[in-house]
Amino acid sequence: MRTRFLGVWQIAAVTTCLTTAACEGPTDPMERGAARYDQCAPCHGTKGEGKPELAAPPIGGLPRWYVLAQLDKFRIGARGAHLQDSPGLRMRTMALTMPTARDVEVVAHYVSSLPRATSAVPTVAGADAARGKAAFAACTACHGPDGAGNPQLNAPPIAGQADWYLLTQLNNFKHGVRGANPKDTTGSTMKAVAVALDDQQVKDLAVFVAAMPRG
Amino acid sequence: MISYAVEQVSTYAKDIDFLILLICGLVGFWFFVAEGVLFFLIFKYRAKEGGKAAYMDGTDPKHTRFISWPHRFILICDVVIVVFAVKVWMGVKQTMPAPDQTVRVVAQQWSWSFQHPGPDNKLDTADDIKTLDELHVVVGQTVQFELVSPDVIHSFSVPVFRLKQDVIPGRAIKGWFKTTQTGSYDIQCAEICGIGHGAMVARIVIEQPERYAEWVAANVATATVPPAPAAPAPAPAAPAPK
Numbered sequence: 001m002r003t004r005f006l007g008v009w010q011i012a013a014v015t016t017c018l019t020t021a022a023c024e025g026p027t028d029p030m031e032r033g034a035a036r037y038d039q040c041a042p043c044h045g046t047k048g049e050g051k052p053e054l055a056a057p058p059i060g061g062l063p064r065w066y067v068l069a070q071l072d073k074f075r076i077g078a079r080g081a082h083l084q085d086s087p088g089l090r091m092r093t094m095a096l097t098m099p100t101a102r103d104v105e106v107v108a109h110y111v112s113s114l115p116r117a118t119s120a121v122p123t124v125a126g127a128d129a130a131r132g133k134a135a136f137a138a139c140t141a142c143h144g145p146d147g148a149g150n151p152q153l154n155a156p157p158i159a160g161q162a163d164w165y166l167l168t169q170l171n172n173f174k175h176g177v178r179g180a181n182p183k184d185t186t187g188s189t190m191k192a193v194a195v196a197l198d199d200q201q202v203k204d205l206a207v208f209v210a211a212m213p214r215g
Numbered sequence: 216m217i218s219y220a221v222e223q224v225s226t227y228a229k230d231i232d233f234l235i236l237l238i239c240g241l242v243g244f245w246f247f248v249a250e251g252v253l254f255f256l257i258f259k260y261r262a263k264e265g266g267k268a269a270y271m272d273g274t275d276p277k278h279t280r281f282i283s284w285p286h287r288f289i290l291i292c293d294v295v296i297v298v299f300a301v302k303v304w305m306g307v308k309q310t311m312p313a314p315d316q317t318v319r320v321v322a323q324q325w326s327w328s329f330q331h332p333g334p335d336n337k338l339d340t341a342d343d344i345k346t347l348d349e350l351h352v353v354v355g356q357t358v359q360f361e362l363v364s365p366d367v368i369h370s371f372s373v374p375v376f377r378l379k380q381d382v383i384p385g386r387a388i389k390g391w392f393k394t395t396q397t398g399s400y401d402i403q404c405a406e407i408c409g410i411g412h413g414a415m416v417a418r419i420v421i422e423q424p425e426r427y428a429e430w431v432a433a434n435v436a437t438a439t440v441p442p443a444p445a446a447p448a449p450a451p452a453a454p455a456p457k
Contacts, residue, residue, distance in 0.1 A: 039410065042410050043410075081347055083321075083345055083347060086323060086324075086365070086366075089324070089325070090324050090326075090409075090411060092326070093325040093326055093411040093414045093415065094325075094410070097411065097413075097414045
């Protein structure tokens with residue numbers, strides 16, 4: 001009888017350990033990030049290549065600090081809480097589904113480890129990259145002459161980003177859909193710059209920056 | 216009984232709870248009768264030494280009375296359910312009381328946004344208040360809502376109201392509720408609408424008129440919305456869960 005009870009306790013202990021382990025998921029940051037990224041893949045693609053048809057930008061290979069900062073912004077409503085930002089509203093909800101700050105960190109780590117997406121096919125019509133090059137002078141102070149970004153200034157790499165996404169975000173900054181929230185302290189800098197651009201300059205810039213070689 | 220688990224906060228919540236209990240009671244009664252008879256017969260006609268099966272072709276009414284009479288009783292129960300259900304349906308869905316307030320509810324992947332009428336109590340005027348995640352109404356007032364969706368089908372569900380109404384893209388579906396107490400309660404999407412469906416939640420805040428007026432005064436100044444930016448990407452509908 002004693003032996004039988006011991007067996008029952010052993011089975012219960014092993015089952016509990018396995019269940020707990022299954023609930024907590026993998027402990028390795030990369031594995032845990034990959035598991036958490038399953039939620040992102042339907043929109044952003046399995047390799048972070050993005051899906052324009054879902055307004056989901058390429059995110060593979062973005063710096064960890066930038067992904068982390070944006071996820072935090074979505075989670076606190078500093079980004080993606082504007083009623084006219086439909087893709088942002090979706091991303092905000094998805095960011096909020098991550099249960100802990102640790103999950104945000106590991107998924108940012110995983111996204112930054114993904115390969116940089118190849119340059120997307122141009123989609124913006126009626127733009128002149130040469131004029132965009134001239135307008136880009138205003139961006140170099142933060143994003144650098146080659147668009148590689150500068151973490152010290154919270155400026156992400158933008159060279160080679162999809163033109164439709166650059167156009168959307170520049171327009172969002174220009175019209176206060178992004179960067180106007182008081183909680184978005186770094187976005188407000190970008191908003192101040194974008195407000196000065198006219199619609200043609202926004203297009204020209206998007207096309208020029210999208211065509212820049214990635215570092 | 217149901218109100219112990221989920222409060223009744225609309226005038227028609229108790230009618231819907233009564234219907235649920237009526238259906239549970241009638242269906243539950245016949246379930247236990249049927250199971251009782253089944254197990255009784257299994258026990259009574261269990262295998263015995265020398266037992267012989269009788270052949271019955273069902274033509275003798277005496278043999279089928281244990282099926283035909285329950286059928287008749289259950290049919291009566293069905294009629295009772297239908298009568299009460301139609302009465303509740305007429306009261307909730309087929310009538311539209313004159314509203315004290317009209318709000319627009321926008322369901323989109325994966326958030327709820329709301330358009331309140333503002334100080335002039337008229338929708339689609341300059342003083343409208345648009346909010347994300349939070350709907351404000353005055354307790355005791357009849358609120359008419361208009362449900363719209365720019366992307367896929369959602370369902371506007373407020374459990375404490377016992378209210379659930381699909382939101383269909385391309386249509387503006389109207390309905391109403393009248394609240395019975397103050398508080399803050401869940402709004403949820405009750406129609407699978409993509410991978411973020413489970414997190415598509417909001418709150419309805421039911422306030423006294425004075426508190427509501429304060430809220431309106433505090434928010435009307437910030438209710439101006441900037442013009443929409445260009446939308447280069449096609450209107451997307453994100454994928455359903457795997």
